[in-house]
Amino acid sequence: MKTQLIPILLAIIAGAVLPFQAVLNIQLGKTVQQPVFAAFASFVLGAIGLFIYLIIIKFDFSTIILARNASPVVWLAGILGAFYVAAVIILAPKLGTALTFGLVVAGQMTISLILDHHGLLGLPVKQINWQRILGIIMLLLGVIIIRKY
Incomplete structure (x- = not known):
């Protein structure tokens, strides 16, 4: 670390x-x-x-x-x-900047998982697992909370 x-x-x-x-x-x-x-x-x-x-x-x-x-x-x-x-x-x-960047980060993380999972464009393969999917879900929940309040 x-x-x-x-x-x-x-x-x-x-x-x-x-x-x-x-x-x-x-x-x-x-x-x-x-x-x-x-x-x-x-x-x-x-x-x-x-x-x-x-x-x-x-x-x-x-x-x-x-x-x-x-x-x-x-x-x-x-x-x-x-x-x-x-x-x-x-x-x-x-x-608003918070919602915009929340959505940007959610989009980045979703596509990043797919790129990693398939090792696209020369990236090392890092499999999608339930913990990584949970992370995306938590990001999306954060976006929903930001949008609501």
């Missing part, structure tokens, strides 16, 4: 910043009267930030040519990310 402490903390922090990202993107979308532009701006600024990070760590840009060896399907990740950010910007003002 000790060796996983930092990755666990980073995962929690990554999850914690998502509602802030959504609220800030919502504000930008309202300012320009177009939520999808806010998603676009988020990705542009994120790309600039990542480019600066790559420069700081002295990334060997000559290795980019290796990307041509990647399966064409991996390039869908950017489109999926754009869909996610745009959906959250559009849905959070309508549903």
